[in-house]
Amino acid sequence: EAGVTQSPTHLIKTRGQQATLRCSPISGHTSVYWYQQALGLGLQFLLWYDEGEERNRGNFPPRFSGRQFPNYSSELNVNALELEDSALYLCASSLGEDAYNEQFFGPGTRLTVL
């Protein structure tokens, strides 16, 4: 069974540009979570999608947005990039919305903002 996949592996952008990151969940999983892992800040919850809807977002500005498609894949968009957006962005998927459903993580997309 294929795991969670993310693309691209690495992404280099300049300040002010937009970045789009993609995530394909494990087959059958309807929930997708996005996390940011920035140096010194640890792993922080960004967004949660379930059944095509944004269900919750963490403490991040509105320029972080995304969507979930009918096939449950997801994309994260970061507009007006700032230097501090440089981080590893991890996507996770789970069977459903309950917290006891294990979240399976992808390998991440390394975003570098110059």
Next chain:
Amino acid sequence: AQSVTQPDIHITVSEGASLELRCNYSYGATPYLFWYVQSPGQGLQLLLKYFSGDTLVQGIKGFEAEFKRSQSSFNLRKPSVHWSDAAEYFCAVAPRGGGGADGLTFGKGTHLIIQP
């Protein structure tokens, strides 16, 4: 607000020695508790989780963790470490019965170094 504390940023252990990684949480009620491992260049892998019942839980790769309600702790242990255990370890919590609304709340991680 909930928080997770991993007091040790780095730990160095000799190969074959025992290991204990500490995790304390601050929460209104006992949350779901998790330990994840992250190897360089890879995503997170779940080692074990505690929801209820026996406070000593067994996980993959020979790891175990003990939940102590009185100390709000969920420490990870391994009796004998291998060089392949070198990685970053994260303790995480999620609200019981709260759905996935807040995602997982992670500690800052403990970097485990294995000495030959």
